[in-house]
Amino acid sequence: MKTTFGEYIRLLRNENELTLTQLAAKLNLDSANLSKIENGKRDFDEKRLPKLAKIFKLNLTELRNEYVTDQIGKHIYETNCTKQLLQVAEEKAEYRRTLNKSLQTQ
Amino acid sequence: MKTTFGEYIRLLRNENELTLTQLAAKLNLDSANLSKIENGKRDFDEKRLPKLAKIFKLNLTELRNEYVTDQIGKHIYETNCTKQLLQVAEEKAEYRRTLNKSLQTQ
């Protein structure tokens, strides 16, 4: 089952038997804010991904994938984007890639 | 072929033979900023969608779909999200929907 990024952090934290305060300290943030992150009331700041990976000995690329898919999933959810529209969005992303390619050739 | 939202606005503007200055005035913004929007250097502010729909007699829901798919497409592009990861993101969106549903039953 897929989880939100916040739930994922909580899972990691519990597996490693850390309190909010302990993990927050390692991440250089307030336990209150970490609580909000775990509960989906705030976003985890992307700049802390390397630190998070290090703390739990995770592969940074994979962790970033977790993060990105969470963010885009949230975007899809918040905009009520249907599967059909998501297909269109994917095509538009592809279009941007071709735009970028043709820029580079010049 | 899919286009960016900025290119779409430019298309509409040209079809209707308006200058940047003319359309910008109808949208209550500066022609310089509209230029940046059309050229993908700024985002169109979502709050102007109703006005844009009215100016060009477009269905607001469809226009919003154009907008949303552009935004998500941009997000996909900027994060280098592959098709495989996008599938994961979609599953996470679905998960958020179930979360929301179970909240509502309580």
Place this chain on the structure above:
DNA sequence: TTAGATTTGTCAAAAAATGACAAGTCTTAT
């Protein structure tokens, strides 16, 4: 060249995200 159209650079203002603190609730051990 000149006029109008468009683009670019810059900066202040507005809006959104973040961090921190205080005070609250919940849980568990005694």
Place this chain on the structure above:
DNA sequence: ATAAGACTTGTCATTTTTTGACAAATCTAA
């Protein structure tokens, strides 16, 4: 029951990001 620690929530100042406006530049066609 209550004390301690864990967690949650509300609020606000700070920081960051986005937006709007103006001035100056470039481009284009007569």
